[in-house]
Each structure stands twice: as structure tokens, then as C-alpha cells.
Amino acid sequence: MLKVDVLIQGAADFSKEIWFDYCSTTLITTAEGKRIIVDPGSNRILLLEKLGEHNLQINDIDYVFITHSHLDHSLLAGVFPKAIVVTGSQWWKDGVEIHNHDGSYFGKNIKIIKTSGHSHSDSYLIVDIDKKKICVAGDIFWWDKHEIQEVHPGEIVSHLDRFAIDMQKLTEVRMSILKVVSYVIPGHGKPFIIDK
């Protein structure tokens, strides 16, 4: 059965000289029982602990999906011995790089969408589950722990991303996501429901 579990709720604190920063890590179990880790992040101890809470080890993971190349999301991509690492446009395994997969690499219920705005190359997933759509968003949406996480869609879309390479593009991408999904897992911050 297709399932989405937030293993780690990402947090970020850029208020001091030393940044404290790890991303949300999501486990998707496909209808066929394959396991995808979205954004393994940068906190190895926390990742292993959370996998253990789900009775999983690094050998049990079939795929790693990276939303964008920033190291707070991608640093641990290589810790899963059997996993194929997938990005918005490529997949990798043991030194082989295959370009140009289409957005349906994970099957029809998990759509990969390639975009930009936070970074030059962002991607996010839309998971179709029980007639609801869940967006695993990477840093298309994120909040620092000192910021109030707004609930109003208008504020959510315009929330300033201090690291965005193109805030206008990012705002448009956010609007297009909120139009179609009912639940969003942000890169850092609490998952939220979209009122329709």
C-alpha cells in the first residue's frame, strides 16, 4: 500500500554564527513495497535513529530522491548501499549516471516535477494517495525556527526565502503547488494542510 511517513521534521536556525540546519526526511513506501527516502539530509545519527524507529536499516532502502543539491538535503545520499539515487532529471547507481528520466520514474502515483526558484535546479514530488495529493516539497517551502509558520495560503506563497535565487519564480511555483495538493511536507518546518 502506498504510504508517506515523515521520518524527520526538518529544522533550521540561521540566527547565529554556527548554523543549525537539517531537512525534512520523508519515507515513501510504494504500492509494490519499494522504499524511497526523500532528502536523507545531513544528520546521520538522527537519520539512523528514525529509520530504526520504523524497523528499517540502510540496506532496506531502494531509492533516494534528492529535491535539490544543497548539502543539508543531499549529504547522506550515499549511505544506503543498495539505493539508486534519483534527482529531478537523472538517476545514479555505482558510477553510472542516466539522464532524462521522465517524471514518472516512481510510477503513476508519484510524480516528479522539476523546477527552480529556491535553487537553480529544484524538484518536488506529488504523491497521489487515497484521492489526496501530498507534496514532498524540499525547500520550495521552508521556515527558520524563529519564523512564524503562516497558515494563510497568500502568506505561505509570498514568505521570503532568504536563499532563493528567484523569489518571483518561487512564488509562482508555490502557487501552482497549492492549487493541486492538500498537504505539504516542507523542507524545514511543520507539514501543513491546505484548506480547499
Ligand SMILES: [Zn+2]
Ligand atoms: Zn534546506
